[in-house]
Amino acid sequence: MKAARWYKAGDIRVEDVPECQIDEDYDVKVKLHWCGICGSDLHEYLMGPIFIPVGEPHPVTGEAAPVIMGHEFSGEVVEVGPNVTNVKPGDRVVVEPIVCDDTCPSCKADKPNLCKNLGFHGLAGKGGGFAEYTTFRHKFVHKIPDTLPYDKAALVEPISVGYHSLEAGGFQPGMTAVVSGAGTIGLATIESLKAMGASKVFVIQRKSVRQEYAKNSGADAVLDPAECDVVAEIMRLTDGYGADIAFECTGAQACFDQEVAAVHAGGTVVVTSIWERGVSFDLNALVIPEKKIVGSICYCGDDFDDVIRLMDEGKIPANGLITKKVALDDIVSEGFETLTGPEKKKQVKILVSANPDELDA
Numbered sequence: 001m002k003a004a005r006w007y008k009a010g011d012i013r014v015e016d017v018p019e020c021q022i023d024e025d026y027d028v029k030v031k032l033h034w035c036g037i038c039g040s041d042l043h044e045y046l047m048g049p050i051f052i053p054v055g056e057p058h059p060v061t062g063e064a065a066p067v068i069m070g071h072e073f074s075g076e077v078v079e080v081g082p083n084v085t086n087v088k089p090g091d092r093v094v095v096e097p098i099v100c101d102d103t104c105p106s107c108k109a110d111k112p113n114l115c116k117n118l119g120f121h122g123l124a125g126k127g128g129g130f131a132e133y134t135t136f137r138h139k140f141v142h143k144i145p146d147t148l149p150y151d152k153a154a155l156v157e158p159i160s161v162g163y164h165s166l167e168a169g170g171f172q173p174g175m176t177a178v179v180s181g182a183g184t185i186g187l188a189t190i191e192s193l194k195a196m197g198a199s200k201v202f203v204i205q206r207k208s209v210r211q212e213y214a215k216n217s218g219a220d221a222v223l224d225p226a227e228c229d230v231v232a233e234i235m236r237l238t239d240g241y242g243a244d245i246a247f248e249c250t251g252a253q254a255c256f257d258q259e260v261a262a263v264h265a266g267g268t269v270v271v272t273s274i275w276e277r278g279v280s281f282d283l284n285a286l287v288i289p290e291k292k293i294v295g296s297i298c299y300c301g302d303d304f305d306d307v308i309r310l311m312d313e314g315k316i317p318a319n320g321l322i323t324k325k326v327a328l329d330d331i332v333s334e335g336f337e338t339l340t341g342p343e344k345k346k347q348v349k350i351l352v353s354a355n356p357d358e359l360d361a
Contacts, residue, residue, distance in 0.1 A: 002354050003131035004331050005066040009048045012069065012332055020127050022081050026138045029079040030093060033150040033358055034325075034351045035122075035129030036072035036158065037335050039183065040274055044069070044123070045336050047276045051123040059117045060099050063125025070129030070352070071097035071122030074144065074153035084138040092148075094156045096140040096304045097121035097129075113164075113300040120298075130331060132354045142304050148312050150358070151325070154351055155188075155318050160299040160307045161272065162188030162247075163316075166196060167303075168296035169245050169270035173197030176238055178246035178262050180204040180255035182214035182222075184349050185272055187321060189247045194218040195315040202237060204230055204255055208345040216320050225254065234262040242267060251275045265289035272296045323347045328354035 001019040006012050022029050043050050053064040077091045087093060098112050099119035106114035121136055122128030144153045162185055171177070177198050179189050182205045193201050194217075203219040205211050211222045221237060223230045234243055242264030248256050251273035259269050260281075271293065286293060310316040324347060326334040335350050353359055 001132040002328055003068045003128070004070065004328060006044060006048070006052055006069050007066045009044070009046060012045060012336060013066075014329055014331060017068070017131075020131075020133050020135045022079055022135055024137070025081045025083040027081045027135045028077055028084055028087055028093075028138050028141045029133060029135045030075040030095065030141070031078045031133055032073055032075040032129055032131060032353070033355055034074050034154040034353050035070040036154050036184075037331075037339060037350045037352065038072055038158065039185065040120075040123070041069055042336065042339055043274055043276060046340060050274065051120060053124060058099070058119050058124040060101050060119055061125035067123065067125045068128035068131050068134075069122050070131065071120050072154055072157040073129030073134075074150045074156070077141070078133070080138070086138055087141050087143060092144050092146065092150070092153070093141050094144055094153050094304070094308070095121065095136050096142060096160075096299065097136070097157065098140060098298065099124045111300050113298045118297075130328060130352055142308060144308055145312050148308065151322060151351055152311065152318060155321055155349065156304060156307050156311065158184045158349070159188040159192065159311070159316060159318060160303045161185055163192040163307050164299040164303045165189060165247055165270050165272045165296040166192055168294055169247070169268045171196065171198075171245055174199050175244035176200045176202070178202045178204065178234060178243045178259055179219075180246070180248050180252070180259055181250035181273075182210035182217075183249065184321065186247075186249040187213055187217045187348060189249060189272070190214060190217040190219055191316045191318065195310050200237070202234055202243065204258060210345055210348075213320060213348060225258065230258045231261045238264075244268075245270065247272060249273050253279050256281075260285055260291065260293070263291060266291065268292040268294060270294055270296050321348045322351055324350045325359065326350060326352055327359055328352055
């Protein structure tokens with residue numbers, strides 16, 4: 001089968017590889033329809049390895065680079081292992097791509113996203129979504145309704161990242177929120193906040209078409225730090241008090257600093273972004289007003305099923321998030337290079353397919 005494999009930063013190759021086979025009693029084989037290029041994939045392309053094991057094999061998969069990439073995908077079940085009961089051939093599905101060891105305290109507490117050996121399908125080896133087929137453990141395979149198209153279903157994974165960050169930050173309905181960045185995770189966070197009852201959502205985004213994306217996703221105000229004092233404006237919009245909660249989705253020091261300053265005393269900043277370098281931070285800005293900074297990584301529990309339901313009900317519409325579709329053969333030139341080039345701000349989510357029927361639809 002055809003697949004896109006990561007060898008090193010700047011080196012992703014579309015190659016013919018052996019078609020994946022079920023090798024565990026609880027495995028599910030999926031014919032892939034669409035897979036999105038994630039910000040994490042871009043980090044690996046530009047600055048990796050970050051999550052991809054190089055030299056030493058991943059402790060769960062036993063594999064190291066080169067690995068098949070892609071973890072935001074939808075598809076159809078074509079085969080299941082003898083002990084699989086939750087899905088059957090013909091089911092339409094998405095996959096929660098967590099690789100975990102099942103034995104550490106976090107896994108036993110039903111928090112596999114905090115596994116000490118955490119990895120991701122499409123980054124840690126043993127298959128991925130930039131291919132014709134993949135296999136994965138049954139318990140992380142979720143059925144989707146017939147009313148949710150395969151292309152939009154490929155957004156369940158990134159939207160679940162934004163949705164989970166609300167839980168990580170202790171969000172409650174009625175809160176005022178700040179979101180930095182209107183890329184995929186930023187937009188997913190905006191739509192999750194609106195679906196879950198945020199009173200106001202203010203978005204920090206420099207001038208580009210992404211400002212319009214933010215408004216279309218429900219932002220109440222979009223603030224450009226090149227045109228206004230973002231913190232002062234958020235204070236004005238909250239009657240001088242500050243926001244209740246903020247979500248950092250850019251990996252940029254300036255946005256992080258603005259969000260810490262923009263939440264009120266006792267408020268929370270949730271960091272969802274993956275960082276390519278460290279930050280410099282005055283801890284007194286945290287200690288004296290007793291603010292909180294928390295991290296949020298991927299998803300767990302019912303996050304995927306909740307997002308599938310909210311998307312199917314139209315409460316998370318995700319309209320306009322898919323900005324381009326490309327063939328697997330063109331993933332580097334039309335995908336990764338587009339998302340890292342001069343036109344990157346025009347894009348939100350680029351979907352990739354090895355299925356000619358999808359591309360011709």
